[in-house]
Amino acid sequence: MNGYLLIPAAGSGRRMGADRNKLLLPLLGEPILAWTLKAAIATPGVCWLGIMVHPQDRADITAIVAALHPEVPVELIEGGATRQASVWAGVQALPQGADSVLIHDGARCLATPNLFHRCWADLATTPALIAAVPVKDTIKEVVNQKIVHTPARDRLWAAQTPQGFHVPLLRAAHQQSLENGWEVTDDAALLERMGHEVAIVIGEETNLKITTPADLAIATLILQSRL
Secondary structure, eight states, X not given: OOEEEEEXXXXXXXXXXXXXXXXXXXXXXXXXXXXXHHXXXXXXXXXXXXXXXXXXXXXXXXXXXXXXOOSSOEEEEEOOSSHHHHHHHHHHTSOTTOOEXXXXXXXXXXXXXXXXHHHHHHTTTOSEEEEEEEOOSOOOEEETTEEEEOOXXXXXXXXXXXXXXXXXXXXXXXXXXXXXXXXOXXXXXXXXXTTOOOEEEEOOTTOOOOOSHHHHHHHHHHHHHHO
16 A cells, blocks of 8 residues: 555644644644644555645744654645645645545644554545544534524534545546636535545544644643553
8 A cells, every 4th residue: 555645734823823823833742733744654554745834834844744754755845825725736746656645634633543544445445535423413504593404413424534535536626626616625525516426434533623722622631641
């Protein structure tokens, strides 16, 4: 298995209340992004990592990577104004011969090597997939602070990353999104708009996305329990 991985890391700390990229904030003494990279690098079969970065963060992220002494190539790629644009930049920078790729948000620093491995393994037979877990709460659709619909919970899943794709399919999806002006929050949505099936890989309950200070506190507890 040759595991190619793209990590969008060009975001901000706005919802975290930080004045810089939240992935540079400390978590148990190391930047959030370092924990994400540790799990990816520790996954059997990984052969290349591409990290989409904001130019102002390049020096900091270069230092984070260097401190980990990765045994696989790690390339820093200039990201775009949105996550979608950053992923497209990453897709264009993939090494020649990469036929499938995982995309994993840098802020999901609790994903384990086991999850990466299972996603890469399923990509051998599945052209598009995402990690996800069934929702536990009852979900309400709300308009103007009024409930308009309560969807059946047994059909609802919470999307996570990694998300994996065969590269020609992902490239075609991004090219079509550029032509049609589609704006989505994850790459699976592009495939859905094109009518392609996207499979589910059972995710991890602890694979939360660090977005708010409360998430950072929870992540601290989870990592402490692992260590």
